[in-house]
Amino acid sequence: MGPDGEGDVLLAAPWLHDIGYAARLRDSGFHPLDGARHLRRIGWPLRIAALVAHHSAALSVARVRGLDEALTEFPREESPVSDALLYADQTIGPNGRMMTFDERLADMLNRHGPDSPNAAAHRDRQPQLYAAVRRVEHRLSAGQTDRAWRSARSSA
Numbered sequence: 001m002g003p004d005g006e007g008d009v010l011l012a013a014p015w016l017h018d019i020g021y022a023a024r025l026r027d028s029g030f031h032p033l034d035g036a037r038h039l040r041r042i043g044w045p046l047r048i049a050a051l052v053a054h055h056s057a058a059l060s061v062a063r064v065r066g067l068d069e070a071l072t073e074f075p076r077e078e079s080p081v082s083d084a085l086l087y088a089d090q091t092i093g094p095n096g097r098m099m100t101f102d103e104r105l106a107d108m109l110n111r112h113g114p115d116s117p118n119a120a121a122h123r124d125r126q127p128q129l130y131a132a133v134r135r136v137e138h139r140l141s142a143g144q145t146d147r148a149w150r151s152a153r154s155s156a
């Protein structure tokens with residue numbers, strides 16, 4: 001890891017966070033869990049696998065899918081790093097285009113559909129997403145960021 005480690009975590013986790021969508025990694029069918037288990041299996045640090053497991057308030061969706069118990073294989077981190085990962089994920093669309101948080105939520109609900117686990121989890125999940133986005137925006141406005149964060153943000 002780099003000078004403080006946090007910047008490298010913040011580069012690795014966004015790069016890897018959706019790896020569980022890969023067809024050959026599909027097991028439970030829940031990409032945060034499948035991705036995290038894969039990363040743990042091939043030797044990535046537990047912290048990276050855990051950030052992937054819990055990215056963007058995944059536990060809310062896991063509950064709807066009956067996979068919350070499985071997700072507890074991985075500790076849930078709540079920190080500026082997990083917030084920044086969420087922020088990067090929730091302000092960039094599936095084609096890599098930057099979006100506002102509201103656009104991203106609307107796009108997600110539209111893609112997954114009204115009967116999806118994501119839609120069912122939305123009432124519980126949305127406030128968590130919003131709170132993390134606000135925390136990051138506050139840190140940004142307060143200048144509590146660094147070059148590593150900006151780099152991660154532009155490559156997520």
Ligand SMILES: [Fe+2]
Binds near residue numbers: 017018031032055
């Ligand atoms: Fe994801």
